[in-house]
Amino acid sequence: MQTLVLKPISRRQALSYLGVAAASLTFSRIAFAGPDEVKARINDITNGAAGDNTRITLDLPEIAENGNAVKVAFDIDSPMTQDNYVKAVHILADGNPEPDVATFNFTPHMGACHASTRMRLSKTQNVHVIAAFSDGSFGNASALVKVTIGGCGG
Amino acid sequence: MRSRREFLQFAAVSAGVFAAYPSFVTAAARQKLTQDDLLSFDAKGQVTLLHLTDIHGQLKPVYFRPPSENYGVGNFEGIPPHLVGANFLRHFGIEPGSALAYAHTMVDYESLARSYGRLGGLDRTATLIKAIRAERGDGNVLLLDGGDTWQGSYTSLKTQGADMVSAMKLLKPDAMVGHWEFTFGKDRVEELIEEMGYPFLGGNVFDTEWDEQVFESTAFFERGGVNVAVIGQHFPYTPIANPRHMVEGWSFGIRPDKIQANVDAAREAGAEIIVLLSHNGFDVDQKIAATVTGIDVILTGHTHDAIPQAIRINDTLLLSSGSHGKYLGRIDLKVEAGRVVDAASTVIPVFSDVITPDAEMAAHIDALRAPYEAECNRVIGTAGALLYRRGNFNGSWDDVICDAIRQERDVDIALSPGFRWGTTLLAGQPITIDDMYTQTSMNYPAVYRMEFTGKQLKDILEDVCDNLFNPDPFFQQGGDMVRVGGMRYRCAPKASMGSRISDMVLTRTGAPIEAEKSYMVGGWASVNPDTKGPAIYDLLENYITAKGVVTPTNSQSVTVVGMD
Numbered sequence: 001m002q003t004l005v006l007k008p009i010s011r012r013q014a015l016s017y018l019g020v021a022a023a024s025l026t027f028s029r030i031a032f033a034g035p036d037e038v039k040a041r042i043n044d045i046t047n048g049a050a051g052d053n054t055r056i057t058l059d060l061p062e063i064a065e066n067g068n069a070v071k072v073a074f075d076i077d078s079p080m081t082q083d084n085y086v087k088a089v090h091i092l093a094d095g096n097p098e099p100d101v102a103t104f105n106f107t108p109h110m111g112a113c114h115a116s117t118r119m120r121l122s123k124t125q126n127v128h129v130i131a132a133f134s135d136g137s138f139g140n141a142s143a144l145v146k147v148t149i150g151g152c153g154g
Numbered sequence: 155m156r157s158r159r160e161f162l163q164f165a166a167v168s169a170g171v172f173a174a175y176p177s178f179v180t181a182a183a184r185q186k187l188t189q190d191d192l193l194s195f196d197a198k199g200q201v202t203l204l205h206l207t208d209i210h211g212q213l214k215p216v217y218f219r220p221p222s223e224n225y226g227v228g229n230f231e232g233i234p235p236h237l238v239g240a241n242f243l244r245h246f247g248i249e250p251g252s253a254l255a256y257a258h259t260m261v262d263y264e265s266l267a268r269s270y271g272r273l274g275g276l277d278r279t280a281t282l283i284k285a286i287r288a289e290r291g292d293g294n295v296l297l298l299d300g301g302d303t304w305q306g307s308y309t310s311l312k313t314q315g316a317d318m319v320s321a322m323k324l325l326k327p328d329a330m331v332g333h334w335e336f337t338f339g340k341d342r343v344e345e346l347i348e349e350m351g352y353p354f355l356g357g358n359v360f361d362t363e364w365d366e367q368v369f370e371s372t373a374f375f376e377r378g379g380v381n382v383a384v385i386g387q388h389f390p391y392t393p394i395a396n397p398r399h400m401v402e403g404w405s406f407g408i409r410p411d412k413i414q415a416n417v418d419a420a421r422e423a424g425a426e427i428i429v430l431l432s433h434n435g436f437d438v439d440q441k442i443a444a445t446v447t448g449i450d451v452i453l454t455g456h457t458h459d460a461i462p463q464a465i466r467i468n469d470t471l472l473l474s475s476g477s478h479g480k481y482l483g484r485i486d487l488k489v490e491a492g493r494v495v496d497a498a499s500t501v502i503p504v505f506s507d508v509i510t511p512d513a514e515m516a517a518h519i520d521a522l523r524a525p526y527e528a529e530c531n532r533v534i535g536t537a538g539a540l541l542y543r544r545g546n547f548n549g550s551w552d553d554v555i556c557d558a559i560r561q562e563r564d565v566d567i568a569l570s571p572g573f574r575w576g577t578t579l580l581a582g583q584p585i586t587i588d589d590m591y592t593q594t595s596m597n598y599p600a601v602y603r604m605e606f607t608g609k610q611l612k613d614i615l616e617d618v619c620d621n622l623f624n625p626d627p628f629f630q631q632g633g634d635m636v637r638v639g640g641m642r643y644r645c646a647p648k649a650s651m652g653s654r655i656s657d658m659v660l661t662r663t664g665a666p667i668e669a670e671k672s673y674m675v676g677g678w679a680s681v682n683p684d685t686k687g688p689a690i691y692d693l694l695e696n697y698i699t700a701k702g703v704v705t706p707t708n709s710q711s712v713t714v715v716g717m718d
Binding site: 065148 | 393394406
């Protein structure tokens with residue numbers, strides 16, 4: 001797996017994973033990306049082309065166990081031949097200070113298109129995975145990941 | 155996800171099944187009830203599954219008042235298990251005042267409790283299990299433990315789960331799964347699994363470094379000539395609902411794709427019956443039943459719901475066998491040509507006064523408790539009112555705990571977690587150490603004292619409320635609402651996150667709680683590893699001892715809006 005760009009987000013304070021004993025932190029001075037900004041970013045990547053999610057399998061938790069290290073994995077259905085392969089996969093999050101989480105670049109020689117990494121999520125938000133196929137089309141899948149203060153279960 | 159209409163149809167269909175209750179259901183008084191009545195059952199097929207779950211350390215019979223509030227939202231509104239009181243009785247066709255009415259609802263609870271007595275006790279359960287094994291033949295019965303077994307009593311805390319492991323071993327279960335077990339820490343869990351001698355199954359726990367499965371997911375059993383696969387599912391939100399540091403390096407999660415893969419693999423390996431032994435909770439497992447194919451039976455736990463028989467969702471039977479040892483779940487299955495063709499189920503209430511205790515188990519429990527018996531029975535006060543915990547919002551035991559925290563830690567506002575475990579005391583009963591630990595027995599008991607702003611308090615209430623009332627059960631953690639003392643608020647379960655909580659008022663002054671203002675708050679069971687403060691059971695003992703007769707001061711702290 002060749003990872004040309006792996007850009008961890010959240011250089012600032014993120015939700016430290018707290019119990020009820022310590023309340024959630026405030027982010028009043030931090031500007032967050034929002035759904036609109038992420039939509040614009042996806043438009044940049046895809047030049048406005050609509051993508052579907054039929055070839056993308058996403059592995060994300062419903063509720064993050066640790067907002068500082070949330071596992072995200074994808075598996076994209078592609079023959080990965082010279083004529084038909086995945087060129088790149090972008091991961092974006094719409095509730096972090098900066099929406100870009102990671103970009104993975106692929107070549108046909110890799111034989112398969114899957115990868116996993118850990119990301120930091122500051123709060124409950126949508127995570128988008130955009131796949132750029134070699135024929136110029138795109139795939140697009142997303143899921144909501146909840147980040148909670150926890151405690152009290154049982 | 156199936157539509158509300160479809161769910162309502164399930165509910166209606168399941169209600170129709172309840173035509174043939176055993177005779178004890180209509181018995182209006184205890185003297186009419188017998189052990190044989192409890193065991194009477196129209197047996198079916200070759201295989202019997204027995205299900206115990208959420209015993210929470212209760213070796214002895216208990217009072218456990220069923221909830222007055224158990225709201226469902228979205229697809230789950232108004233269907234089992236989200237029915238209480240008269241609605242529950244009507245839905246299941248149960249006679250008010252009958253044994254089954256007492257076992258399953260809080261209608262006329264105190265007076266029926268005085269008539270029917272306590273339920274549970276592992277020695278009584280042992281009698282029932284032995285009788286069913288004798289009736290069906292040992293080789294036809296599987297006994298499965300749904301977890302939350304090791305934690306919840308004075309002796310379970312003092313022995314760090316060893317008492318329960320030792321007593322359960324006598325029942326010879328075939329497999330178990332876990333949740334509060336993990337709050338004894340990874341090392342202790344591994345030690346006790348060694349001790350058990352039967353599988354601790356769970357296909358949904360992976361180590362975070364290599365993403366490798368920590369426990370076996372599946373065990374295969376030959377019962378009545380049928381190949382039965384049991385797939386385990388530990389409580390998916392253990393590292394969130396409980397301290398993550400206690401399971402550092404292990405990742406949980408619902409992982410429905412993994413369940414599907416394990417089901418398919420078990421079928422491939424020749425399983426004719428597939429059982430999911432689950433600690434997901436009732437609504438999560440309703441969604442699993444509707445979305446994962448090929449499961450014959452889900453034995454669910456965690457949410458402590460008890461309904462009289464299994465419900466059917468598509469081709470899956472879902473049975474929920476209550477909590478605290480009050481019930482023993484049973485499903486009989488008839489298999490032909492590798493498929494389940496017929497089934498019958500019941501949840502047997504373990505009426506302790508009419509079941510002869512199993513001598514071997516009774517002696518074993520006595521021996522386990524002997525070193526602690528004097529302390530367990532030490533009386534520290536008297537219940538001035540009915541004291542219970544279970545319910546979506548405040549219960550009277552937690553009102554007492556909040557009173558104790560406010561007084562002993564000198565704070566304006568107290569928070570007590572929405573645990574579903576904890577037994578009941580009738581008004582006038584003595585409060586023993588045993589009783590007090592059924593509310594507080596745990597490994598992270600520190601009572602913190604710190605300043606929160608009004609906004610932080612609201613954020614906490616909103617967050618916990620979403621974990622209870624998110625319309626998608628996969629986003630619920632399964633606890634009830636955090637209990638409050640010293641303040642009151644309105645709650646709209648059907649609203650969206652961030653707008654469910656309103657009108658927060660400080661009870662002492664009657665003034666609204668202001669977002670920017672700071673308030674001194676005390677609470678316990680924080681998942682933060684650095685929490686400092688006295689243990690809740692020590693604080694509560696001091697408070698009860700000083701009070702003598704304990705009556706909660708406030709039970710009007712939450713006004714629920716928008717629900718029928």
